[in-house]
Amino acid sequence: MLTLIWLRGLLLHRAARLAAAAVGVAAAVALLASLGAFLTSAKSTMTQRSIDRVPVDWQIEGDPSIEPALHADRRFTDLRRVDFADTAGLEARTAGQTLTTGAGQVLGLPSGYAAAFPGELRSLVGGADGVLLAQQTAANLHAAPGDTVKVQRAGLPAAQVRVDGVVELPSADSLFQKVGAPVGAQPQAPPDNVLLLPADTWHRLFDPVAHARPDQVRTQFHARLRHALPADPAGAYARVSGSARNLEVRLAGAGRVGDNLGAALGAARADALYAQILFLFLGAPGAVLAGLLTAVITGSGATRRRTEQALLRTRGATRRTLLTLATAEAVAVGVVGAAAGLGIAALTGRLAFGSAGFGATPATTAYWEGGAVVAGLVIAVLAVLIPAARDARHGTVASARRQIGAARRAPAWLRYGLDLWLLVTAGAVFWAAGRNGYKIVLVPEGLPTISVSYWAFAAPALLWAGAGLLTWRVTYWLLGRGRPVVARLSRPLAGGLADTVAATLSRQRVLIARTVALAALTVVFAGTTSVFDATYRHQALVDAQLTNGADVTVTESPGAYVPPGEARRIAAVPGVGHVEPLQHRFAYVGADLQDLYGIRPTGFSAATELQDAYFSGGTARELIGRLARRPDAVLVSEETVKDFQLRPGDQLRLRLQDGRTRQYRTVVFHYAGIAKEFPTAPRDSFLVANADYVAAQTGSDTVGTFLVTASGRSPHELAANLRGRLGSGAQITDLDSVHHVVGTSLTAVDLRGLTTIELTYAVALAAAATGLLLALGFTERRRTFALASVLGARTRRLGAFVWTEVAVVTVGAALMGGLAAWPLSHMLVKILTGVFDPPPAGLTVPWAYLGLVVAIGLIALLAAGAAAIRAVRRPPLTVLRDL
Amino acid sequence: MSPVVLEATGLYRFYRAGEEETAALRGVTLRALAGEFIGISGPSGSGKSTLMACLAGLDEPDGGTVRIEGTRLSHRPEGERAALRSRLVGVMFQSGNLIEHLTVRRNIELAQRLAGRYDPAWQAELLAELRMEQRADSRPSRLSGGETARAALAVALATHPAVVLADEPTGELDAQTEREVLDLLRDQTEQGTVVIVASHSAAVAHAADRTVTMLDGEIR
Amino acid sequence: MNTLVELQDVARTHGSGSASVVAVHGVSCRLESGDQVAVTGASGSGKTTLLHLIAGLDRPTTGSIRWPALGGHPLSEPGQVGLVFQGPSLLPPLDAADNVALPLLLAGEAPRPAREKALEALASVGVGDLAGRLPEELSGGQAQRVAVARVLAASPRLIVADEPTGQLDSPHALTVIDLLVDAATDLGATLVVATHDPRIAGRLPRRWAMHDGTLREDETCSP
Known part of the structure; x- marks a missing residue:
């Protein structure tokens, strides 16, 4: 009853404050629920893709006599x-x-x-x-x-x-x-x-x-x-491989199962684990940030809470009563926040994917929603209950009353250098993970289970936390010791009041440092998420390009003679940018038949992107340069180098088919480097040489493939165009279609949904962290502003206080956030290197998106500043009466 | 002879601020009989507030004991003290006596429920006696200065306490309202309640049966 | 003598509709330069509203207020009005000296002379040794002295003090009010003090009494 009275009062008369705290919880719940739903739907997509990709589920080899038994099998x-x-x-x-x-x-x-x-x-x-x-x-x-x-x-x-x-x-x-x-x-x-x-x-x-x-x-x-399989690749794998073993046992040695479906699902379950890691790594900081925001919002009511606690204890409330009341408040915040969060998640799903559940089944959605709600309640309890419990610790009411409005001193972590320890530990863990080759998904040989080495994640997590605290320290230090510098820097904004403004900022440095740190963490979150995402997407494109060759690839039918001049006919088709002929032959390397690609070293990179990771022993530019310098140079695979003990400059004798005699004849090449991957090339061994040399030596300049770049048109449209113009003789493939077909790794899963969610939340959090925190800070200083206003400060002079603080938060958050986002993005890409196929040569920075985040953060800051100034313009005495 | 309701003997209280140690109370002994109205006067920093806190069980004296109706209030764990306090003592401060998000009526009910003795009849009687019926469902922020003081008194009296302790209850009131509040406090003594008011106001000294003066942590 | 402020049939209503409260009505009065007036009355009698109106912090609902000697409005130029409040009125993040110097800086004075004047003013009210303390480190009496010093330093033409001694005990209260009266006399400023304490009111030569929002000159209450 006591609790009900209390709660009813809070809901009726403190609704705004409760709602503000609930907003933080809602953000966390919404982020987790939508990410979780997305993850489940991504996993089921992976399972489905694996099933679709396998042409024959099982190849059962054995005695023909088993046929009746197999036909009778209902699976x-x-x-x-x-x-x-x-x-x-x-x-x-x-x-x-x-x-x-x-x-x-x-x-x-x-x-x-x-x-x-x-x-x-x-x-x-x-x-x-x-x-x-x-x-x-x-x-x-x-x-x-x-x-x-x-x-x-x-x-x-x-x-x-x-x-x-x-x-x-x-x-x-x-x-x-x-x-x-x-x-x-x-x-x-x-x-x-x-x-x-x-x-x-x-x-x-x-x-x-x-x-x-x-x-x-x-x-x-x-x-x-029958494909009635669990949606999760791991579950589907277990079911299929178990079933295969069961069949083998039933056939009693008369047949064995080549389990293609199991193999595909086995690969997919590693990918699914990576997706889970991505979820964890990109989603967790968002939820933590939302939690921190909630804590700050509830923390801003600390004085009120302490006053109430002291009063309740005066009236005879025991510590247990105080905790019960705080729990009730926490649960109210948590429940309201969680409900709102689920609503937002459903809305996000509808907007981003057209369905509230992101295409996941109701059961898995409920599972994730349950988890998100629990997380939301935990955040609410941590943010509301813990401070209340801390305050309730005081032995006597008198000491609790004295605590009200106690002076703020530097937090303990600052004195013990926790931030520096975090950063050092992050570096050490990262180094250790590097020695391990950043292997985070472990597939133990011969075991049906796979696992994740989660501790590798400690490195970015520690770096993130350490960067936040370091930002706090730097801001705290700058506003304290660096006060004269701040005064000088604020002179353009504050004029003669610069020293006073600096003094004010200095006294408020705990509060401001907190705001800057949270804002910087948001910048880091938005920065790393978007950089990781952009890099990932770029690599997916590169992967598709590697498979397809270029935007559009025209593959001539085997055996047909197509001269390089055909390129002009292709170039005449509207929408075509650059056309690059690529010879495709077969060559015997010893007894091994390999694909041989003849290129024009000078123009090749205009048609397709060659990443350094494709080559070994030099950058892409260097190795292509070697081809350009020496006509008979050849790039070979690593296996060939090993098999033939090749060293740079060594002679390599290949047998190629002569265009005139149709007989294989020996052509001498010189080994110039290693090519691990090449556009359109198969994953195993192949050769890359100069097209002109190959043409001269074989007496045929026929081109196997034309790589075409699209200009002003999507590859898909261009491919359709080309099909119309060139007829059916050649096979025409485009990047867009290939993008959806390549299914060797996570690239198969369209992460656009995941990123849409994350980037949207990053923007929302950036706005909240900067604007809301600043606004809260200004609210706490309403009294200061009101008094200054009564003392004769004009709006413009008060603006000096407001805008200097806005400037400190903006510059601090952008600078420290940017400084931390850079190494963290590198670290994240390195640690998650297994997600990428091929591994990226560098980071791709989405400047447009980052610009948007900065703009929205700035708008939020300016809005908070403007609101503060407008509040100051209210007749000061209404404010003074409120105080 | 009326029975002794409150008995404080040899109270000492020290505060440590860095290396300095100040004695807020140096052996204060105070005894109140049923129905007595005692004023405590003295300049700021003389120890008035510390004495009130110790008498109310809000603070723990470093030495000496406090007994109310024979029950020891001092030297107990906070939980026990809280339970005793809720039944035996009604406390009224200069300000901040009411929970802001609860109405006057709910504030009274809260105090009663914390003591485990919800009593709607007494609540209604209190509201009538203190002329707060009209404002019973208002929130504290809507009340005038005098109404706030009367509401605070109602909460202090909500559990039929043996002792009402008021620390500067009239500091923000004008003379007329102050007189009114003191009259109401005076009325409580008729049922045997002890009222102790710490104040530097002359009006309090005037209203009290007797006034003790504190100086440098001692009763003069 | 020139007229500093003149109120004609002024009324001020707070809130609107059925919840409205008439704080001040039918008030006409005039203050000359150098006048020192105590405004007495019970709480809720409209003292504070009247002071806010005189200081130009609030506007009348009906009637008119003029400040002929203050360039039309007291807040038209910084530094014309000095205010002392009942509660803590120092800016929490600034130390005592910075608090005192703030109105001078706001009036456009250079930082160095402003600080010197601030230290002088603090010394003149006997708290020169507290210049570097933050408001939270000051006792109520000390804080109120610093508030008085802040008024002195700016040499205002009008000093408005609302229950300046409300939270002080008698000896401290009398000291603070004497400091204010002395300062106003030295500066030739007009002083208006709202108080419910007859002893405080007795320190000022003129007394007005507020009752239910109306004002009457009260010469009967002798010091």
């Missing part, structure tokens, strides 16, 4: 038998010459396979059914639909088939995987030559082989699972 929605046979080589006769290949594999596909598992085959030329050649094999044989190819069979005469089409096998790695290979085994390279046959043709050709040489053939069943 599959689609199951098809695929037969594999080895061949010693293929042979084709074109234009009067015979071309042969090395060993390869011949697959027997059931009818409708391409439709059932669309990701496995991509038709390039001719039909998608019938006898099909893999792209590289077709190039080797110079075969086209209608040609006849001879297939070598072990122990039997070669058989002849007529080619119906050429296909690409985008998932060759998983298609030709060694099913049942032990964990951690070297992945098996897909065969160089592949021929796909209809099932009946395969059986006609290879059943006799199977009979005589069973080691030459094997049978797989390709399956699609």
Whole structure:
């Protein structure tokens, strides 16, 4: 009853103050709830993307006799038998010459396979059914639909088939995987030559082989699972891999499962963990800031609270009563704030994603909302209850009453140098994490679980906290010891009152230092979040560019002769900026067939961005420069350097196909450097050389790919344009589409939602931290201003007090915030380096956004200043009467 | 002979400020009989307020004891003191006697509930006696100086205390209002309540049964 | 003698509608340069409102106020009016000397001479040794002396003091009021003091009594 009376009074007559505190709680709750909902929806997107990306969920290899059992298994929605046979080589006769290949594999596909598992085959030329050649094999044989190819069979005469089409096998790695290979085994390279046959043709050709040489053939069943999986990749992974093991056990050794879906989900769960880390790292400071703001708001009522406490104790209230009342207040603030926060979160979701739950399921949304509400209540309790409990500690009422309005002295942490310790520890932890290669997501080999090394986060967290406290110290020191300097600097604003203004600021330095520190922390939050986000987005773009090559890539059909002059025809299409021809050939490095890219070193970087991280042993500019200086220079992969023990300048003999004779001949190159990644290049080994040299040596200047930059048009539009103009001969891909398809890492998840939330909150917090705190400070000094006004100070003179303080807060927050944001952004990008693919060469700074934050912070400051001056202009005696 | 209601013997209280130690009370002994109205006068810093705080159990004397109706109030844990205080003592300060966000009526109710003896009948009687019925549902900030003083008195009397301690209760009041408040305090003594008022006002000395003067922490 | 302030049929109502309170009504009076007046009356009688009106801090609801000797309005130029309040009136962040110097600085005086005058004024009211103390380090009597020094330093034409001794005990109260009277005499300034204490009122040569918002000259109350 006592509590109810108290609470009712507070709600009726202190609503404004409670609401102000609730706003802080609401901000934290809203931030956490919307980030959490976003995180869950991002995770479910990752699961969905993994499922979509895998063309065949399971490849079950074993005895053909298991087929009835598999067909009876209810977990599959689609199951098809695929037969594999080895061949010693293929042979084709074109234009009067015979071309042969090395060993390869011949697959027997059931009818409708391409439709059932669309990701496995991509038709390039001719039909998608019938006898099909893999792209590289077709190039080797110079075969086209209608040609006849001879297939070598072990122990039997070669058989002849007529080619119906050429296909690409985008998932060759998983298609030709060694099913049942032990964990951690070297992945098996897909065969160089592949021929796909209809099932009946395969059986006609290879059943006799199977009979005589069973080691030459094997049978797989390709399956699609029911995709009723948990939304979280980790859960989905556990379910799928568990199910795979279960099947193997049931097959009792007659079959093994190649768990492609499990592998994809396994990779996704690491990404999901990274997303969680991002959430934690970007969201936590926002929530902490909101909490600090709440504490400051409630702290501004400290004098009132102490007076009330003293009075209640005079009337016989025990400490427990005081704490009960404070708890009631905290809960009221927490509940109101949490409710408002959830409302804001729902609104944010609706605005940013079109649905209140960010596309997450109701259950997970509720889970996150519950967590956010708990966090909000914790903030309310910390901000309201803790100070009350501290005040209630006094042994007697008399000493509590004496405490009212007690002088403020430097806080203990300042005297013990806590800020400096935090910074030193941050440096040490960062250094230690660096020695560990910034590995924060740990995937222990052979274990189904993965974990996060959260302690690496201590470094940025400590740096952030240390920077805030250091800002406090610097401001405190500057306003104390540096008072003459402040007086001199404030002279332009304050004139003859400069010393008085400096003295006022000096006395208020605890308050001002707090404001500057919080404002600086907000600047740091906004700065690091936006820099991290911009860098992340830039890298996602770079990743897409690496995959696609450029804004738009025109890939000519294999075998077609396309001279560099074609570039002019492409350049004539509206919206095209720069066109860069890129030769694509195959070259034998020893027995290994690798992709070879011929470039024009001078113009290449105009079409696509080459990052230093793509190369090793020099910057991108240096290595491309080496190519430019030496015509026969070649950049090779790290494996090649290792395999051939290459040193710079060493000769490297490659076998390339001659454009005139179609025969492979040896061309001499010189090793000039290492290329780890290259636009359009595969992830494994490849070569980069001068296009002119390759053309001269092979007698053919045919271009495989044109890299096109868009100008004034989106890549997607330009690609459509080009498709219209160039016809269907060439394959045209654009950055926008690729951006959505590349799914190797977090880049697949559109972080735009996450950033929209965070950046919006950063702006709101910046406005609150600067404007609100300053306004609170001015309110506390209303009496000072009123008295000064009564003493004859005109608005302009009072403005000197207000604007000097505004200037101190602005300059302090911007300077210290900027100074701290820079190293923190670096640290964050370094620590979260695993998120980036490829790792960034430098930070990308979103100046426009930062400008917006600064502008809004300034507007808030100016508004607070103007409000203070307007309040001063009220007839002073109304203020004096209020006091 | 009326019984002794309040008995303070040999009260000492020291304050430490840095290296200096000042004695606010040096062996003060005071005894009040039922129904007695005692004035305490003396210049600022003479120890009036410290004595009042010790008598009310708001401060803990370094030496000596305070007993009210035979119950020892001093040298107890704060929790016990608070419970005793809520029942035995009504306190009135110069200002800040009311919780700002509660109405006069709620302020009285709060004091009663803190003592664990909610008594609506007595509350109504108090409001009538102190002519506060019209203002019972107003918040303290809406009251005039005299009304504020009467409301503060109502809260001090809310729990039928044995002793009412008032520290400068009339410092901000004009002479007429001061007289009125003192008359109301005087009325309380008729039921045997002890009233002790610390003030440098001449009117208090005039209204009191007897006045003790404090100087440098001692009763002169 | 020239007229410093003249009120004609002045009324001031606080608030509006049914909640309005008439603080002052039908007041006409005049103060000449060098007048020293005590305004007495019960609390709520309108003393404070009258003082605010005289000092130009408040405006009348009806009637008119003129300040012929003060350039039309007391706040038209800084430093014309000196104010002393009942409660603490020192600016909390400034030390005693800075508090005293502030009106001078606001009036455009250079910092150095302003400070010298401030120290002089503090010494003249007997608190020269407290120049470096902050208001929170001063006792009530000391703070009120500093407030008086602040008035003296600015050499105002009009000194308005609202219950300047309300929180002081008698000996301190009388000292402070004597300092004010002496200062006003030295400066030739007009002094208006509101008080409910007849002893304080007795220190001033003229007395006005406020009752329910109306004013009457009260010469009956002798010192």
